[in-house]
Each structure stands twice: as C-alpha cells, then as structure tokens.
Amino acid sequence: MKKVWWTIPVAAASVAAVRKARSGRTADDRAGDRWLTVTVNRPLAEVSPDDLPEPLAAFPGKIEVRVRPAPGDRGTELAVRPVQVPTAGQTSLPARLAGEDPRQELRLALRRAKALLEAGEVLLPDAPPTTRPTPGGKLVEMVTRRAGGEGVL
Amino acid sequence: MKALCWEGVNKLSVENVPDPELRNDQDMIVRLIAGTTCGSDLHLIGGYIPAMRAGDVIGHEFLGEVVETGPGVRRHKVGDRVVVCSFIGCGRCWYCANDLWSLCDNSNTNPGIGQALFGYETAGIFGYSHAMGGLRGSHAEYVRVPFADYGAFQVPEGIDDTSALFVSDSVPTGWMGADLAGVRPGDVVAVWGCGAVGQMAARAAILKGAERVIAIDRIPERLAMTERYVGAETLDYTRTDIAAELRERTGGRGPDVCIEAVGMEAHSDGPAYLYDQAKQQLRLQTDRPTAVRQAIHACRKAGTVFVLGVFAGAVDKFPLGAVVNKGLTVRGAQMHGQRYIPTLLEKLAAGELKTAHLATHTLSLDEAPTAYEMFKEKTDGCVRAVIRP
Numbered sequence: 003m004k005k006v007w008w009t010i011p012v013a014a015a016s017v018a019a020v021r022k023a024r025s026g027r028t029a030d031d032r033a034g035d036r037w038l039t040v041t042v043n044r045p046l047a048e049v050s051p052d053d054l055p056e057p058l059a060a061f062p063g064k065i066e067v068r069v070r071p072a073p074g075d076r077g078t079e080l081a082v083r084p085v086q087v088p089t090a091g092q093t094s095l096p097a098r099l100a101g102e103d104p105r106q107e108l109r110l111a112l113r114r115a116k117a118l119l120e121a122g123e124v125l126l127p128d129a130p131p132t133t134r135p136t137p138g139g140k141l142v143e144m145v146t147r148r149a150g151g152e153g154v155l
Numbered sequence: 156m157k158a159l160c161w162e163g164v165n166k167l168s169v170e171n172v173p174d175p176e177l178r179n180d181q182d183m184i185v186r187l188i189a190g191t192t193c194g195s196d197l198h199l200i201g202g203y204i205p206a207m208r209a210g211d212v213i214g215h216e217f218l219g220e221v222v223e224t225g226p227g228v229r230r231h232k233v234g235d236r237v238v239v240c241s242f243i244g245c246g247r248c249w250y251c252a253n254d255l256w257s258l259c260d261n262s263n264t265n266p267g268i269g270q271a272l273f274g275y276e277t278a279g280i281f282g283y284s285h286a287m288g289g290l291r292g293s294h295a296e297y298v299r300v301p302f303a304d305y306g307a308f309q310v311p312e313g314i315d316d317t318s319a320l321f322v323s324d325s326v327p328t329g330w331m332g333a334d335l336a337g338v339r340p341g342d343v344v345a346v347w348g349c350g351a352v353g354q355m356a357a358r359a360a361i362l363k364g365a366e367r368v369i370a371i372d373r374i375p376e377r378l379a380m381t382e383r384y385v386g387a388e389t390l391d392y393t394r395t396d397i398a399a400e401l402r403e404r405t406g407g408r409g410p411d412v413c414i415e416a417v418g419m420e421a422h423s424d425g426p427a428y429l430y431d432q433a434k435q436q437l438r439l440q441t442d443r444p445t446a447v448r449q450a451i452h453a454c455r456k457a458g459t460v461f462v463l464g465v466f467a468g469a470v471d472k473f474p475l476g477a478v479v480n481k482g483l484t485v486r487g488a489q490m491h492g493q494r495y496i497p498t499l500l501e502k503l504a505a506g507e508l509k510t511a512h513l514a515t516h517t518l519s520l521d522e523a524p525t526a527y528e529m530f531k532e533k534t535d536g537c538v539r540a541v542i543r544p
Contacts, residue, residue, distance in 0.1 A: 040260075043249040076249055117261040121245035122227070123179050125279070125301050127264045128291045132160065132172040133210035142208050146285045149267030153276070 034088050037081040038109050040116045041072045048119065049078040055118040057111035058082060065108065082112055099148070106151030113150065157544070158212040158295035159523040164202035167524040172212060175291060175299035180227030183303040185219030185237060189320045190293050191514070192530040192540045193241075194350055195465040198419055199284055200527065203441065204467055206268055206285040214294030214542075215241035215281040216324035218316055221307075222297070230304045236316075237307040238500070239300055240492035241324040243279040243290065246305035250278075257489035262302065263288040272468070277489060294523055296544045308496050311504055317541060318503055321351060321510040325539075326503075327495040328463060329355025332414045333363055334495070335486060336461035340364030345401055345410040345453060347446040349377035349389065351513045351539050352463055353416035357387040360412070362507060369404065371397060373422070376515075376536040384512045393424050401453050409455035418464030421445035427472075434471055441468030451477050451485070462487035516540040 042049050051067040058065070061082075068081040088104050097103045117124045133139055158172045175184055193216050198204050200213070221235040231237065244256035251259050259278035263269060268286040269276030279301075282292015291299065300307055310319045329352045338344055344360040346353050349372035360368045368387040372378055378389040390400055401410055419442035422428060431443040450460050451474050460483055478485055502508045515538045518526040526540035 041249065043247060043252055113266065116248075117245070120247045121181075121261045121302070122247075123181060125243075125245070125262055125264055126178040127289055128175060128299060129178060130173045131210070132158065132170075132212055132291065133208040136163075136209045139208035139210075142206050142285055145206065145268060146265045146289060149265035149285075152267030153270035 034090075034093060035083055037068065037083050038105065038112050039079060039081040040112055041077055042080050042116050042119045043077040044119050046071050046078045049080055055115045057114040057118070057124075060111065061108065080112070080116065082108060084108060098152070099144075101148060101151065103151075106148070109153065110151045156296040157520050159214060159292070159520065159542075160209075161200065161207050161211045161213050162209050165200060167200065167213075167527055169521055169523060170210070172210075172295070175295075175297050177223060177225045178299065179301060180225045181302050181304065182225045183221055183228050183231060183300050183307070184223040185239065185298050185300055185307070186222045187293065187296055187298060187520075187544050188218045188220055188236070189316050190214050190217035190542045191320055191325075192527055192542070193324060194352070194418060195283070196527070197531055198465055198467065200531075201420070203419055203435075204284045204286070205272070206265075206289075208285065211282070211284070211289075212292040212295050213282040214292035215283055216320065217281075217293035217298065218310070218320045218323065219293075219298060224303070228303050231307055231309070235307075236310045236319075238310055238319050238322050238496065239281075239293070239298070240306045240308075240327070240490075240496060241280055242306075242490055242492055243281070243288070243301050244305050244493055245302050246493075251305070251493070254491055254494040255488075256491040256493045265289055280489075294520065294542055296520070305493055308500065311500060314500065314503055315511065317514045318509075318511045319500070320541065321355075321513055321539070322496055322499050322503065324490060324492065325351035325513070326355045326499050326508065326510060327492040328352045328490040329357075329416065330359040330495050330499060331488060331491055332356040332416065332461045332463040333359035333365075333412075335488060336412045336414060336459045338363045338365050338412050341366050342411040343367045343405050343408075344369070344412045344414065345450070346370045346387070346414045346416060347450055348372060348416035348418075348464070349374065349381045350416065351510075353414075354381050354385050354387075354513070355508075355510075356414045356416050356463060357381060358385045358508060360414070361386055362502075365412075367404070369401065369410070373424075374533055377538060380512060380538065384509050397449060398453050405455070409453055409458065411455055411458050413450035413454045413458065413460045414463060415446050415450045415460065416463045417446040419443055419466050421447075421464070423449075431471070440471045442466045442470045444470040444473060448472065448474055451483065454481070454483055457482040457484075459484040459486065461485075465489075513539045514541045518542055520544045 245261040248260035266276035279288025
C-alpha cells in the first residue's frame with residue numbers, strides 16, 4: 003500500500019488546482035477575462051507592447067496587452083488577456099485537462115516571454131527522458147504536461 | 156552513462172540512461188567528480204515529496220569538471236573544476252537579482268505544480284522531483300548544468316575535492332540559516348540537528364560572533380564531531396530535557412536564535428513523535444514538525460526561529476499561539492547558494508570552515524544505493540556518504 007501513497011500528494015495537488023479552478027469560476031465573475039500578469043525585471047522601455055518576444059507576438063490581434071511600471075523598482079508589469087473572452091466550455095475542467103483552454107496557451111506564452119526578456123532563454127527540461135511509464139508516473143506526466151499552462155499567474 | 160535512479164518508494168538502482176545534452180545556450184555539461192547523499196533526498200526516496208517518476212535521476216550536491224559548454228556560457232571553460240549550486244537560478248529575474256536564488260522565476264520547468272502546492276513556484280533544483288522542475292539529478296557520470304554562469308563556481312586550487320563538494324549545498328544552507336536569522340555578536344544560538352547542515356549552521360553562528368552555540372542531536376558520533384570540528388556545545392536530547400537545559404544555560408531567557416536543521420522526518424523520544432508519525436503515515440499531515448515545535452517553545456521572547464529543514468506540505472499542531480504571544484520571528488527558506496558560495500570558498504581556503512570530516516564514507520556510483528541505505532540508517536557512524544563515479 004505504501005508504494006502508492008507517494009502519489010497521493012500529487013493527486014491532492016491536482017485536486018486542489020481543480021477545486022481552485024472550479025471555485026474561481028463560481029466565485030469570480032471575471033475569471034474569463036481577468037488579466038494574466040507577470041512582473042518582468044526589466045525597465046518599462048524594454049517591455050514594449052509593440053515589440054513583444056515571439057511567444058506573445060504569435061497572438062497578433064488576438065490579445066490585449068498592458069504594460070506599466072511595477073512599484074518599488076521591481077521592473078515592469080506585463081499583462082495579457084484574450085480579446086475574445088473564452089466560453090465556460092472552453093475553460094471547463096475537461097477542456098483544461100485536454101489542454102484546450104485558450105488561457106493555458108496564453109499563460110505559457112506569457113511565462114516564456116518573461117523568461118526571454120529576463121534571462122534570454124526559456125529553460126527546457128532534460129531530454130531524452132530517463133523515466134519509465136508506471137501508473138504513478140503517468141499521473142505525474144499528466145500533471146507536468148499541463149503544469150506550464152496552469153497556475154496562478 | 157550510469158546514474159542513480161529513483162524506482163519507487165525506498166527503491167533505488169543504478170541504471171544506464173542517455174547522456175545529457177546541451178538543451179539551452181547557457182547550459183554546460185560537467186563530468187561528475189564527486190556527489191554526496193543529502194538528508195533531503197531521504198524525503199523523496201521515502202515518498203514524502205510529490206511528483207517523482209520511476210527512472211528519475213536523483214542527487215543535487217556535487218562537484219564536477221566542465222566537459223562541454225553552450226555558446227552562451229561566458230565564465231567557464233572545458234577543464235574547469237566547479238562546484239555547482241543545488242538550486243538553479245537564471246541570475247536576472249527580480250529574485251535572483253535580490254540574492255533570493257531559490258525563488259528564481261525562470262528555472263522551474265513545471266511552475267504550475269509549485270503554484271498549486273505553495274501559491275508560487277520555487278526555483279528548479281537538480282534531481283528533486285517534477286514539482287521542483289523535473290531536471291535530472293547529479294548522481295550520474297555526467298550532469299547538465301543550466302544557467303551555468305550563475306550556478307557553477309570554479310574551485311580555487313588548494314581546496315581538495317571532498318572539502319569543496321559540500322559547498323554545493325549543505326554549507327551554504329547552514330550559513331544562510333545563521334545569516335537570515337540575523338545572528339549577532341553576543342547571541343546564544345541553539346541548533347536542532349547535527350547533520351552536515353546543522354553543523355554548518357552552528358559554525359556560521361560562531362563565525363558571526365555568537366557568544367554560545369548549542370547543538371542538539373542524539374547520535375553520539377555527530378555530537379562528538381560537532382564539538383571537535385565546529386566548536387559548539389552539544390546536547391543529547393535522549394538524555395536531557397532540552398527546554399530545561401537551554402533555560403538553565405541562558406540565564407532563564409532562552410536562546411536568542413533557534414535554527415531547525417532537521418526537516419519533515421524529525422525524530423524525538425516523546426509522545427509527540429508517535430503522534431506525528433501516526434498522522435504522517437496515515438497522510439493526515441505530510442510533515443513531522445517535532446523539532447520546529449520544540450524550537451518555538453524554547454526560543455526566548457521576541458527571538459527568531461529559522462526553519463532550515465525541508466518541509467513539503469502541511470503540519471499539525473503548529474504552535475501559532477507561542478509565535479504570536481512571544482512575539483517571535485519565524486522564517487524559513489530554501490538555499491540561496493549563489494549568494495554565499497564565493498564567500499564560503501574563500502573561508503574554506505582560509506581554514507575558517509572545515510568540511511572534509513563530514514565525508515565519513517566514500518563509495519562508487521555502482522554502490523550508491525548502499526550509500527543511501529547507510530546514510531538513512533546512520534550505520535557505521537555515517538554522516539555523509541560521498542559518491543564517486
């Protein structure tokens with residue numbers, strides 16, 4: 003039994019994320035059009051909405067972009083959101099698990115844009131993998147496959 | 156190449172895995188010279204850290220020789236002997252720029268998991284689960300080092316491999332505990348745990364001018380080692396009422412600073428241990444905070460408690476009342492190694508720090524599972540097992 007217990011925290015984290023997502027939709031009437039925001043540790047002059055890195059430049063006309071200086075000399079706040087607010091079905095749990103929520107793709111692009119602006123590259127995971135398919139490993143794989151597009155930012 | 160892989164709860168094996176590749180311009184590849192077991196590995200080996208997959212290469216505290224550099228690497232060249240920080244930092248996000256390297260925004264390739272668990276993700280770390288980035292660990296013949304200009308440090312001639320090895324993780328972790336806890340000249344400092352991190356925290360407190368440093372453990376060899384190489388007083392908690400002893404040694408005040416260097420699998424000889432063990436095994440709490448509770452109770456009014464041990468999730472019976480009513484400062488952090496490693500290499504070279512004694516055993520990579528078994532069971536006086544390819 004103990005051999006499978008280690009998967010429980012993963013499942014719990016997944017459940018927590020799902021609960022958060024669900025509660026967000028019921029308690030947050032702006033969930034669909036809320037800005038996705040990161041703070042980039044670069045001056046405002048280097049984070050131009052007209053010259054964004056490729057991950058965000060790939061959304062021409064499909065996203066709104068807002069930049070403003072972050073307080074306390076923390077760089078520049080970069081915010082994006084889809085011009086067309088996703089439907090409830092597009093942001094549903096099945097859509098998110100399938101990776102079909104448009105905000106997932108945008109969140110991933112936003113993170114990558116921040117990494118490019120700050121560090122000059124997006125850190126890639128190791129390859130080729132050393133892992134093998136096991137029931138617990140498949141669960142972790144599912145979580146990690148979506149992890150880049152999920153989260154609070 | 157050969158590597159030590161996590162195969163399941165309490166199952167390790169040495170496997171043949173693909174060689175690492177340069178995946179980013181700022182990567183480099185190092186050939187392992189030496190790595191070491193770390194207490195935090197025991198948590199993931201035992202299944203207490205989420206998001207491990209069968210076949211994951213573990214290990215995060217290591218020293219190597221540069222064999223290949225990406226086109227974006229400027230500060231290292233092939234042949235350099237480097238100690239590599241266990242946490243990976245991009246060097247340019249706000250957290251790295253403010254020397255809070257274990258909080259890097261750009262080095263965790265799976266940020267959604269950390270955000271679900273903690274609210275915000277941590278930095279990536281070598282070989283420490285997919286929640287911490289999923290990057291391969293260092294118990295392998297070759298290791299990929301991302302953001303190499305920021306995470307790898309050339310070891311000065313004159314410092315031997317074994318001494319330098321611990322500057323990868325345990326020395327800066329201990330040093331950070333004393334530093335961020337704000338140890339000042341004249342302080343009395345108590346340290347829970349006499350493993351490598353606890354010893355280094357105690358030594359850092361001494362070097363920062365603490366009047367008295369009292370280290371607590373139950374393993375005779377570790378207590379003796381702490382007295383001999385660190386210069387701290389020691390207490391065996393199986394023979395002494397720790398709270399009473401600390402009160403007596405501090406004129407009734409309690410320690411000014413309490414540093415916990417034990418972590419989520421704390422042991423004690425009181426009923427709280429059985430309670431915590433039962434709850435952890437039933438997964439009603441993820442971590443056992445036995446030493447943290449004791450540190451909070453023992454600390455003087457308006458003192459500081461620093462949690463250095465690794466904790467992953469939620470604990471039960473956390474004495475928040477003591478924190479509030481005694482006006483304590485409670486702080487914790489994973490290791491901001493890049494902030495301290497250059498200074499620590501200088502202190503090592505100057506003889507102010509001694510670390511070689513921590514390496515009680517040396518085994519080959521083929522024997523790495525045995526090394527972890529010895530380390531976990533603390534057999535034959537094992538404090539740290541050094542693993543060489």
